[in-house]
Amino acid sequence: MENGCLNSVVRVALPVPLPRSFDYLAPVDISVADIGRLVRVPFASGEKIGVILALPDLAAVDPARLKPLGPVLREVPALPADWLALVQFAARYYHHPLGEAVAVALPPGLRGAELMDDRSADPWLMLNEAGRAALASPGRASRVRALAEHLIAGEQPRSALVEAFGAAAVREARQRGWVDEAPSCAKADLSDAPTLNDEQTAAVEAVWSAAERFSPFLLHGITGSGKTEVYLRLIERALAAGKQALLLVPEIGLTPQLEARVAARFPRARRVALHSGATDGARCRGFIAALDGSADIVIGTRLSVFSPLPRLGLILIDEEHDASYKQQDGLRYSARDLAVWRAQQAGVPIVLGSATPSLETWQAAQSGRYRMLRLERRAAAAAPPTVRLIDTRRIKLKDGLSPPMEAAISARIERGEQSLIFLNRRGYAPVLACPACNWVSDCDHCSAHRVFHLSERILRCHHCGTEAPVPRACPQCGNQDLHGFGRGTQRVEEYLAARFPHARILRADRDSIKTPAHWAALRHAIEAGEADILVGTQMLAKGHDFPKLTLVGVIGADASLFAADYRAPERLFQQLMQVGGRAGRAGLAGEVLIQTEFPEHPLFDALRRQDFDGFANAQLEERAQAHFPPCGAQAVLRAEAPEVAQAIDFLNMAREAAEPYADAVRLYDAVPMRLVRRARLERAQLVIEADTRGALQQLLAHWVPLLHAMKSPRALRWHVDVDPIDL
Ligand SMILES: Nc1ncnc2c1ncn2[C@@H]1O[C@H](COP(=O)(O)OP(=O)(O)OP(=O)(O)O)[C@@H](O)[C@H]1O
Ligand SMILES: [Zn+2]
Structure with missing residues (x-):
C-alpha cells in the first residue's frame, strides 16, 4: 500500500459486539505508519474510537457506502504490531469477535489527546539552575525559599513538599521557575531489602540468566518463602536493563499491599497500577504510559495483560493458580495463558509463582516445558504451620x-x-455422600460426581447428562444418613x-x-x-x-x-x-x-x-485417566433462554451442526446447568472435549461461525467458553 493513495480503505476494529471489523474511506494523509493508531470514526448515529488494523486494497462492502474516516489521533503513539497480534490471537483462540476483544483490551473511555498531559499525579521536583541562582543571591526568608533550600539535598515528591511547605509555596516555586519535574529513575531502594537466601538467589539468577529469550518458569515456593522478594529483585534487574516489567496479581484485595511493596522498593520508578477498581481516567493514563514506554512497572489484575509494552523485558504472575485470571464473561480469556503467549512472542522470561500451582502449570513443569524453581523454606518464620x-x-x-x-x-x-x-x-453444587463409608454419588459413565438436585429428587451428571434417582440409603453400606453438602x-x-x-x-x-x-x-x-x-x-x-x-x-x-x-x-x-x-x-x-x-x-x-x-x-x-484438562482440552457451549427447553433445543441443534467435524472430539449431551435459573433465565450447557488443544481448536473454527448463523429464539443468548474453569 503506497502512502496517501486516494480512495483507499481503512479497516478499523471498533469496540462493539459484532464479529467483524469496519471499513472507512481513507483520508489523503493516511499511511502504513497509522496502523495501530487510534482513530475517531462515525458509527451509527454517533462516534467511536477504534484501532486502525490495516489499509486493505479492497473494501469488504460496496465502496460507495463507505463513510469517511474521522481524525487519526496521532498524538497517541500507535499501538504496536505485537499488541494487535495479541488481541487478534485472543479473539481467534477464544472464538470471540475481534471488536469485542479490542474493547476488552483498551481501557474504557480512551479518548487520546487530553491524556497526554498531567503525566504523573505526583511528580518529583528538583531545584534547577534558576532556583540555585536565586538562592545564591540574598533574599528574605520565606516558605518558598525554605522549600528551595530543602531541595538542595535532592529531589522530592510534590506531595511531600506540599505537606512540608504548603501548596502555595510549591506553586510559587514553579511560577518563579525555580523547580522542574525530575526525570523518573528506575533505581531500587534496597535500604529495607532482606539479604536473599540461597534458594531465592538461585531463582533470581536462573531467571535472569535467561533474560533475553522466552523462558517460562514455575516459581514453586511455600507460603512465606519470599516469592515476592524474588519478584522485586527480578524487576530490579529488568529496570536496570532498561526494560519494562509486567506484574500480574489476582483480583481480590491484594493489589494495595503488593503495590505498596513495589512502591517502597522503586520509589522513583514510573509505576502504573491497573485494575477494574481504578477510575477510567487512571486506567487510560496508565495505558498510555505503558504504551509510550514511560512506565517502568505495570502492576495489575488480569486486564493488564493487554497493556502495550514496547520495552517489555519480564512478566511475573503472582498466585498463578488464582481463578480470577480467567475472565468469566464476554471475552473469556485466561490472562495467565495469554501472558505466556505474550512472553513467547516478545522473547522474554515469564515467572509463574505459587505455593499451590494450577495443575496446568504443574504439568508443564513436570514435563519440562517450564523450568521449576523451588523455595522450600520460609524466609522469615521458623517453620510452616x-x-x-x-x-x-x-x-x-x-x-x-x-x-x-x-x-x-x-x-x-x-x-x-x-x-x-x-x-x-x-x-x-451438592453431591450426595455417605459419611459412614465415604461412598459418593459418582457417575457410572464419567469420572465426575453426580449432582444432587433437591427439587427434582434426582442425581445428574453435569458432564455427560445421565441421571439417576436419589437412593434412600447408601448403596455401599446401607447407612440412611446421606449428606448433601x-x-x-x-x-x-x-x-x-x-x-x-x-x-x-x-x-x-x-x-x-x-x-x-x-x-x-x-x-x-x-x-x-x-x-x-x-x-x-x-x-x-x-x-x-x-x-x-x-x-x-x-x-x-x-x-x-x-x-x-x-x-x-x-x-x-x-x-x-x-x-x-x-x-x-x-x-x-x-x-x-x-x-x-x-x-x-x-x-x-x-x-x-x-x-x-x-x-x-x-x-x-x-485427570489423565479421565482425559480432563490439562490432560485433554475442553470447551463448553452455554445457552440461556426464558425456558430451559429452548436452551436445550438450541444446544442439540448446535451438537448436530458439530457432528460432521467431530472426528477427533467428544461431544456430550446438552444438560441443564447446576444453577439452572439465574436472572430469570434458564441455562444449559454442552461440553466438548478433545485430547489436544489443536483438535479442539479445529472443531471450534468450523463450528462457531455456524453457531452465529444458526436460527434461535430472540431471547436466547449463547457463548463459547474455551478452557472453562467452571463446569
Ligand atoms: N531473604 C529473606 N530474609 C529475611 N526475610 C525475608 C527474606 N525474603 C523475604 N523475607 C520476608 O519474609 C516474609 C514473606 O516473604 P514474601 O511475602 O516475599 O513471601 P511470599 O512467598 O510471597 O509469601 P506468600 O505467598 O505467603 O504471600 C516477608 O515479611 C518478607 O519481607
Ligand atoms: Zn457422566
Missing part, C-alpha cells in the same frame, strides 16, 4: 464449631494472639460473639467489605493487633502477613471435597494451603485446624504433610 484435623463425625457442632476449635481460639485469646476462622462458602455457615460470627463476649471480632468477606479503603482500614486494624478473631472467606486467605495470627481454623471444607466440579479438590487444596500459610508467619508457631467428617481423605492427608507434589501428581493421574 502444623496441620491437624478435627474429626467431627462424633462431635456435636455448635453453629458449625467444635469444642476443640473453641478451645484453640480461647487459648489464642489468652496469649494475645489472633485466630482466623475460614469459611469455605463457595456455592459448590453446602450447609450454611453464616451464623459463625454471631456465635463467636456470644461465646467470646470480650473478644474483638472482625469479619471480612465480599459482603462486609465494599471498598478498597474499607479493606485497607481493616487490614491495618488486624496488623495493629486490634482484633482477636477474624472471620472470613477467600479475601483473608491470600498473601497477607499478619504477625500475630497463629491459628487458622477451617470449617465447611467438606462441601468441596465431593463437589461435582472436578477442579474442586484442586481448589480446596490451594485454598487450605494458602489460608494455612497465614498462620505463624512471624516468630510465633502457627497451627491449622480443619474440621471434617472425612479425616481419611487423601487430600487432607497430603495437606497434613504439606505435600503439594504428592497431591498434584495424584490429581494429574486422575
